[in-house]
Amino acid sequence: MSEMDTVRSTGTLQLPGSKKYHGELVAGETGAAFYLKGKQEPFVEWNYVRMHRMDNVRLGGTTSRITVILKDETRYIFELNKGLKLYSHMDKHWTDKPVTVITKAEELRRLAELRGERIEKPKKHLISRRHPNRSVAGDILIYLILLLFGIAMVFPLVFLVGSSLKPLDELFRFPPPVWPSHPTFDNFSDLFVTMGQSWIPFSRYLMNTVFITAVGTFGHLIIAGMAAFVLAKFDFPGGKFFFGVVTTCLMFSGYVTGIPNYLIMSRLGMVDTYWALILPAFAAPIGLFLMKQFMEGLPTALIEAATIDGAGRFRIFWSIVMPNVKPAWLTMIIFSVQGLWNTSASTVIYSEAKKTLVYALNQIQAGGIARTGQSAAANVIIVSVPILIFVLSQSRILETMASSGIKD
Amino acid sequence: MQSQSLGRRYITMKREKMAHAWTLAKRNKGCYLFLAPYAILFFTFFILPIATSIFYSFTYYNILEAPRFIGVQNYINLILQDEVFLTAIKNTFVIAVITGPIGYILSFLFAWVINELPKWLRAVAVVIFYAPSIAGAAFSVFSIIFRGDAYGWFNSILLELGIINAPVLWLTDPRYMMTVLIIVILWMSMGTGFLSFVAGFQGIDRSMYEAGYVDGVRNRWQELYHITLPSMKPMLLFGAVMSITSAFNVCDVPRALCGYPSTDYAARTVVTHLFDYGFSRFEMGYASAIATVLFVVMILCKKAIAGLLGRVGT
Numbered sequence: 001m002s003e004m005d006t007v008r009s010t011g012t013l014q015l016p017g018s019k020k021y022h023g024e025l026v027a028g029e030t031g032a033a034f035y036l037k038g039k040q041e042p043f044v045e046w047n048y049v050r051m052h053r054m055d056n057v058r059l060g061g062t063t064s065r066i067t068v069i070l071k072d073e074t075r076y077i078f079e080l081n082k083g084l085k086l087y088s089h090m091d092k093h094w095t096d097k098p099v100t101v102i103t104k105a106e107e108l109r110r111l112a113e114l115r116g117e118r119i120e121k122p123k124k125h126l127i128s129r130r131h132p133n134r135s136v137a138g139d140i141l142i143y144l145i146l147l148l149f150g151i152a153m154v155f156p157l158v159f160l161v162g163s164s165l166k167p168l169d170e171l172f173r174f175p176p177p178v179w180p181s182h183p184t185f186d187n188f189s190d191l192f193v194t195m196g197q198s199w200i201p202f203s204r205y206l207m208n209t210v211f212i213t214a215v216g217t218f219g220h221l222i223i224a225g226m227a228a229f230v231l232a233k234f235d236f237p238g239g240k241f242f243f244g245v246v247t248t249c250l251m252f253s254g255y256v257t258g259i260p261n262y263l264i265m266s267r268l269g270m271v272d273t274y275w276a277l278i279l280p281a282f283a284a285p286i287g288l289f290l291m292k293q294f295m296e297g298l299p300t301a302l303i304e305a306a307t308i309d310g311a312g313r314f315r316i317f318w319s320i321v322m323p324n325v326k327p328a329w330l331t332m333i334i335f336s337v338q339g340l341w342n343t344s345a346s347t348v349i350y351s352e353a354k355k356t357l358v359y360a361l362n363q364i365q366a367g368g369i370a371r372t373g374q375s376a377a378a379n380v381i382i383v384s385v386p387i388l389i390f391v392l393s394q395s396r397i398l399e400t401m402a403s404s405g406i407k408d
Numbered sequence: 409m410q411s412q413s414l415g416r417r418y419i420t421m422k423r424e425k426m427a428h429a430w431t432l433a434k435r436n437k438g439c440y441l442f443l444a445p446y447a448i449l450f451f452t453f454f455i456l457p458i459a460t461s462i463f464y465s466f467t468y469y470n471i472l473e474a475p476r477f478i479g480v481q482n483y484i485n486l487i488l489q490d491e492v493f494l495t496a497i498k499n500t501f502v503i504a505v506i507t508g509p510i511g512y513i514l515s516f517l518f519a520w521v522i523n524e525l526p527k528w529l530r531a532v533a534v535v536i537f538y539a540p541s542i543a544g545a546a547f548s549v550f551s552i553i554f555r556g557d558a559y560g561w562f563n564s565i566l567l568e569l570g571i572i573n574a575p576v577l578w579l580t581d582p583r584y585m586m587t588v589l590i591i592v593i594l595w596m597s598m599g600t601g602f603l604s605f606v607a608g609f610q611g612i613d614r615s616m617y618e619a620g621y622v623d624g625v626r627n628r629w630q631e632l633y634h635i636t637l638p639s640m641k642p643m644l645l646f647g648a649v650m651s652i653t654s655a656f657n658v659c660d661v662p663r664a665l666c667g668y669p670s671t672d673y674a675a676r677t678v679v680t681h682l683f684d685y686g687f688s689r690f691e692m693g694y695a696s697a698i699a700t701v702l703f704v705v706m707i708l709c710k711k712a713i714a715g716l717l718g719r720v721g722t
Contacts, residue, residue: 135627138628142521143521145521146518146521146522146533149537150533150536150537152595153536153537153539153540153595153598154536154539156540156546156547156549156550156553156595157539157540157543157546157549159549159552159561160546160549163549163552172559176559176560176561176564178561223446223449224446226442226443226445226446227442227445227446227447229442230436230438230439230442230443234436235432235436236435236439236440237429237432237433238433239439239443242443242447245455246450248707248710249450249454249458250649250650250653251649251652251653251706251710252454252458252703252706255657255659255683256461256657256679256682257454257457257458257699258682258683258686258687259457259461259686259687259692259696259699260456260458260460260461260464260696260699261457262686262687263460263471264453264456264457264460279449279452279453280449280453280454282446282449283446283449283450283453283454285454286600288446288450313442334542335600342544342545344660347687358544358545361545361548362664365548365551365664372552375548376549379545379546379548382543382544382545382546383543383544383545383546386542386544387535387539387542387543390535390538390539390542391535394531394534397603398534398606398607398610399607400607401603401604401606401607401608402607402608405604405608405640405641405642405643405644405645405646
């Protein structure tokens with residue numbers, strides 16, 4: 001970067017969830033860098049090839065707040081003391097030509113304005129990012145197919161919810177309605193009230209599952225998070241090999257290893273305890289895999305700077321790395337919850353009082369046709385929890401999945 | 409002479425490498441401490457089971473007596489004498505070949521189409537397509553939909569339309585079981601791979617598409633093959649791994665829908681077979697042999713797919 005082509009200003013850099021760093025932002029033609037006060041080495045640096053987009057950049061004027069978003073979705077927020085006049089080129093590179101435009105559409109709009117042409121406000125399309133090489137007929141056909149499949153996908157779930165709300169007479173009406181005409185919560189209250197007086201109350205199964213899921217997920221988050229941190233950020237012998245083994249083990253589900261697992265559990269005296277379900281969940285390969293892939297996107301400089309400041313490895317992990325990978329947490333949580341919440345645990349747990357929800361569901365279903373309503377209600381309870389968690393954390397989960405690829 | 413000096417050079421190189429690794433390991437002692445809790449648990453509950461499984465597959469072991477080494481007898485019995493295993497293999501293979509690739513391709517195509525929707529609609533669509541596989545036990549609703557009497561929803565529709573005269577036993581008649589199973593498994597197949605695809609599409613550099621328009625990429629299919637697929641390779645491999653896993657590990661669905669054991673073993677899969685021998689008959693050695701066969705098949709599948717994907721878009 002030669003002195004001529006760069007613009008610079010002092011200010012602060014902020015990564016979400018972590019503290020602010022004071023220093024100087026230097027932007028040049030091919031990339032930009034942020035220097036901590038008095039340091040020669042850049043704290044973070046990137047070239048524009050890695051850059052996805054910039055937000056908060058005011059057109060035609062000086063800008064003092066810039067958000068840079070990299071392709072791996074890392075966000076850098078700069079608050080600058082002195083407003084920077086960013087000089088942009090057609091291809092978004094900073095040069096000495098004073099064209100303060102960031103997007104191509106803006107560029108064209110401004111050119112049209114200069115020529116005195118009438119500017120049409122861009123219409124808002126339903127499909128906002130239309131590609132120029134798409135045919136309308138093709139679009140319609142494809143979305144029609146998508147709609148049909150969408151209905152097919154959602155139908156069984158709607159049917160399930162419908163069944164759980166049906167009163168007894170509607171469950172056995174011919175033809176069976178998809179949605180009840182007189183919805184009722186009787187089936188749900190039956191689960192807790194009528195079955196509450198049976199040998200093991202339904203709420204007991206619910207509490208067992210909540211306990212297993214909560215403890216298993218929490219432990220998994222910490223233990224797999226620690227392992228992912230060192231695997232992603234440090235080069236030590238055996239690390240790569242270990243990760244390769246974990247990646248291969250993504251393929252082996254609990255069913256295939258069920259038998260030797262049972263033998264090991266009985267050796268360890270864990271059969272018929274919650275630990276038989278919780279401990280293996282701590283080591284689930286998918287969580288480590290996703291967490292490690294996501295952590296690789298964290299700037300190494302962040303960790304190095306903290307090391308120089310004298311922070312221990314655990315402090316770095318706990319107060320710098322973990323707050324910065326919240327999306328990955330949510331993803332680990334959803335996969336872990338999905339696995340634990342849906343476990344029937346029929347092989348490692350014998351005591352009725354320790355059984356899980358899915359096991360209870362299987363029992364209710366085995367009760368035959370008379371139990372259709374209750375089994376649908378129990379099923380709705382089981383199904384709604386993972387779906388709800390997913391709905392609430394979807395965008396963060398997708399952020400993590402963007403780094404899920406396996407490079408072979 | 410030549411080979412000797414080469415050999416010596418190789419040994420010195422090895423030694424230097426080892427020394428380097430040792431210094432690296434010493435410098436990063438703390439790393440092993442961080443890895444240890446996970447590594448111990450992972451070893452105990454994932455590596456050790458696989459290793460014991462391979463070991464027991466060469467023995468006769470019924471838990472009560474000590475394992476007795478019998479060589480490859482389990483494998484011989486498996487292939488030559490166990491007719492139910494052959495049914496299980498055939499079923500698993502049919503399920504894997506149909507639901508694996510179709511589920512994989514569908515989840516890729518849906519992710520691709522969904523990607524071009526506006527943001528709010530995309531979020532809704534992702535939930536709709538992903539919900540069945542995240543919902544775990546939700547598939548048991550199919551036991552109501554495909555119930556064998558006239559109150560089953562599918563039967564009632566067909567009866568109303570006059571296509572059938574008497575209700576069909578969808579879940580207990582060997583003629584229909586596999587079809588129903590495949591439909592249900594396909595319904596659940598938009599899994600982890602699908603999420604990975606959706607996220608992968610959002611991460612593709614848009615300027616590559618713009619460059620594509622300039623270079624004369626005429627329609628969406630060309631764009632898919634020449635631009636989108638090559639930039640998605642890592643996600644494609646991840647999706648494939650997840651897809652193989654779910655296709656070969658089918659177990660809960662047939663057990664819950666078609667009964668266990670199912671009529672004429674028509675819905676038996678390798679994993680239900682394994683369960684039968686492991687947890688009902690306690691023939692652990694034999695069950696381990698089944699598991700080992702499954703390991704090998706899955707690893708070979710992954711290798712084959714990695715090879716295929718290596719050639720995409722070139």
